[in-house]
Amino acid sequence: MLNFKRLRTKILLSIFTSVVCIVLVLMGVIYLISKTQINNETTELTAEIARARSNEIAEFIRARIDDVEYLSLNDDIRSLKKEAAIAELNKFLSQKSHIYDIMFYADLDGITHINTGQIANISQRDYFQYIVTNRRGDYFISNPMVSQATGRAVFVIAHAIKDDSNKVIGLIAGSVEAKNLSSMVDDMKIGESGAPCLVDGTGLTVYHQNLEYIMKFDLLKSNELGFRGLEEAAREMIVGESSVKQFQRPDGNKMIIVFNPIKHTPNWSFVVMIANTQFNKISNNILKLLIIILLIMIVTTIFISIGISNMISKPIIKISSIIEQISKNDLRVKENAETDKLLKRKDEIGDITNALKDMQLNLIDMVKSIKESSESINNASNDLAATAEESSATGEELSSGSESITKNVEDSNISIENTTSGVQEVSASAQSIAKLAQDLNENATEAFNASNQGVKGIKEIVNAAIEAVRTLNIRQ
Numbered sequence: 001m002l003n004f005k006r007l008r009t010k011i012l013l014s015i016f017t018s019v020v021c022i023v024l025v026l027m028g029v030i031y032l033i034s035k036t037q038i039n040n041e042t043t044e045l046t047a048e049i050a051r052a053r054s055n056e057i058a059e060f061i062r063a064r065i066d067d068v069e070y071l072s073l074n075d076d077i078r079s080l081k082k083e084a085a086i087a088e089l090n091k092f093l094s095q096k097s098h099i100y101d102i103m104f105y106a107d108l109d110g111i112t113h114i115n116t117g118q119i120a121n122i123s124q125r126d127y128f129q130y131i132v133t134n135r136r137g138d139y140f141i142s143n144p145m146v147s148q149a150t151g152r153a154v155f156v157i158a159h160a161i162k163d164d165s166n167k168v169i170g171l172i173a174g175s176v177e178a179k180n181l182s183s184m185v186d187d188m189k190i191g192e193s194g195a196p197c198l199v200d201g202t203g204l205t206v207y208h209q210n211l212e213y214i215m216k217f218d219l220l221k222s223n224e225l226g227f228r229g230l231e232e233a234a235r236e237m238i239v240g241e242s243s244v245k246q247f248q249r250p251d252g253n254k255m256i257i258v259f260n261p262i263k264h265t266p267n268w269s270f271v272v273m274i275a276n277t278q279f280n281k282i283s284n285n286i287l288k289l290l291i292i293i294l295l296i297m298i299v300t301t302i303f304i305s306i307g308i309s310n311m312i313s314k315p316i317i318k319i320s321s322i323i324e325q326i327s328k329n330d331l332r333v334k335e336n337a338e339t340d341k342l343l344k345r346k347d348e349i350g351d352i353t354n355a356l357k358d359m360q361l362n363l364i365d366m367v368k369s370i371k372e373s374s375e376s377i378n379n380a381s382n383d384l385a386a387t388a389e390e391s392s393a394t395g396e397e398l399s400s401g402s403e404s405i406t407k408n409v410e411d412s413n414i415s416i417e418n419t420t421s422g423v424q425e426v427s428a429s430a431q432s433i434a435k436l437a438q439d440l441n442e443n444a445t446e447a448f449n450a451s452n453q454g455v456k457g458i459k460e461i462v463n464a465a466i467e468a469v470r471t472l473n474i475r476q
Contacts, residue, residue, distance in 0.1 A: 011305075011308065011312055012305045012306060015301070015304075015305040015308060016301055016302060016305045019297070019301045019305075020298060020301065023294060023297050023298075023301075024294070027290045027293070027294055030290065031283070031286065031287055031290055034283070034286050035283040035286070038282050038283060038286070039283075042274075042278075042282070043244055043256065043258065046256075046258045046272050046274060047242075047244060047258050047260070049272070050196075050242075050258050050259065050260040050270050050271075050272050051242070051260045053184060053185070053196070053270050054260045054261065054262045054263075054269075054270035055263070056184055057181055057184055057198075057262050057268075057270060058262050058263035058264050058265070060180070060181070060184070061141065061157075061262065061263075061264045061265055062263075062264050064099070064157045064174065064176055065139055065141075065157060065159070065264060067092075067096065067157075067174065068139070068157050068158065068159040068172055068173060068174055069138075069139065069159050071088070071089070071092060071103075071159075071172050072159045072160065072161045072162070072171075072172050074088050076088045077089075077105060077161065077172055078161055078162075078163065078169070080105065080107055080161070080169065080170055082113055085105055085113065086113060086115055086117065089103040089104070089105070089115040090103075090115050093115060098180075099176060099177075099180055100174045100175060100176055100177075101147060101150060101152070101154050101174075101175040101176065101177050102114055102115055102116065102174070102175045103115045103172075103173070103174045103175075104120075104122075104172075104173055104174075104175075105161065105170060105171065105172040105173070106122055106128065106132075106170055106171050106172075106173075107169070107170045108132060108168075108169065108170060109121075109123065110122050110123025110124075110125075110128055110132075125142075125156075126140070126142060127140040127141075127142050127156055127158040127171070127173065128158075128171065131158055131159075131160045131168070131171050132160070132168060132170070132171055135168060138159060138160045139157070139158065139159045139160070140156075140157075140158045141155060141156070141157050141158075141264065141265050141266055142155050142156040142157075142158075142266070143155065143200040143201055143202055143204070143206075143266060143268075144178050144200055144204070144206045144215065145215075146215055147175065150177075152177055152178070152179070153177070153178040153179070153206065153207075153214060153215050154175045154176060154177050154178060155175075155176055155178060155200075155206075156173050156174070156175055156176075157173060157174055157176060158171050158172065158173035159171060159172055159173070178198075178206050178207055178214075179207075181198060181206070181207055182207055185197065185198060185207055185209075185270075186209065195208070195209055195210075195272070195273045195274075196209075196270070196271065196272045196273075197209070197213070197271050197272075197273070198262075198268060198269070198270060198271070199219060199234070199237055199259070199268065199269045199271050200265075200266070200267075200268050201238050201265070201266040201267035201268060202218075202220070202238065203218050203219040203220035203221075203234045203237065203238055204217070204218050204219075205217040205218070205219070206268070219231060219233070219234030219237070220234050220235070220238070222234065222247075225250060226249075226250030227247055227248065227249060227250060228247060228248040229245060229246055229247030229248060230247040230257065232245070232247075233245040233247060233257050233259065236259075237259050237261075237267070237269040237271070238267050239267065240261040240267045241261065242259060242260040242261055242269075243258075243259065244256065244257070244258050245257050245259075246276075253275055253276070253277070254275070254276040255273050255274065255275055255276065256273070256274045256275075256276060257271060257272070257273050257274075258271070258272045258273075258274070259271040259272075315345075315349040315353075316349075318339070318353075319349070319352055319353060319356065322353075322356050322360075323356065326356075326359070326360065326363070339353070343357065
């Protein structure tokens, strides 16, 4: 169980917490940056693929334009003679039947001769109006439509037929099945949910991997079906723009749509739709990897933190035990392998350990010095006590002598007074001697009392010094 008051635990927790917080912040930043970067790069890669694939389709369309242009220059076709023209058309189809559904030509009235021998009127068709009626250009590509003959999606590539004076005298056209473009779409695989498709200039889905959408799903009416944002993207498609947008399916799933215009077409677009979950899947895989790395780093950090905390706390614990020993008046220097290792260190721990050792040695020397001083004071106090006793004895003798003198003087004084009262000089002398004896007696008494007080003070000092020496001896 961790003791949160211990230095080792505090060091362990501080290192572990700091490292984990830093790693979490770094991983969060890395995840956000990588998620954004992956989304951007995936979107850009998808856009590049869409551009490349739209260029591939444009090359296919350009080749078909060249086909009909080549036929428009054929003399038999320019003659508009049925048998010769149809013969040339069938000859051409014998080589390109895998691309074209039918071939046909028309005169200025819209009377059309099909390679199968059938006759129709196309004067109301948009490509006839564009080339013959309005003379707006030499070739025209229609938006896909459902063929009445085959029931399949087709689009028409038409080109003007001109005479030697460069005057339009009719048009030649080929009906190309939209399935020819499917191989350019189907072999494109972007993740698990990437769905490429073709959208014509009216917003109608020309080709989609989901066959139910072909020639039926109009992006410009997608809002009516519960889509959100797809119709806005379709409006940009039909004017020939390229972009990356987001939309929401009726089931709530969010999608990213990438579209790019196809050259030589009436604003057809190559479109790729990718679910947001596809992007998130990559980001989630990165997140899982980061979590695994985090767990590994946490375990590694725990072991490193334990090692660092032991490396720091063990010497401090040892130094703490030495200080505690000194606080208990135990000044012995206990040298062992662990202490020697600390003393040899060249860092702050080594400096502290060496300073503690020096302090112990200095304290030992101080105690020895105090012990020697106390012994000297004890000897001196003993000598002083003996001297004081001698002084006291001398004072007592002086006091005793002064008392004898006083008594003798008093006896002499009484005798003199009784013997003669007339001898004044003797009396005065006796009085002087008595006074001197009394003064001597008082001085002797004061000297005796002073000597007793001095002896008492000296004894107290000696006893105090002896007690201090005994205390130091006991602690050492």
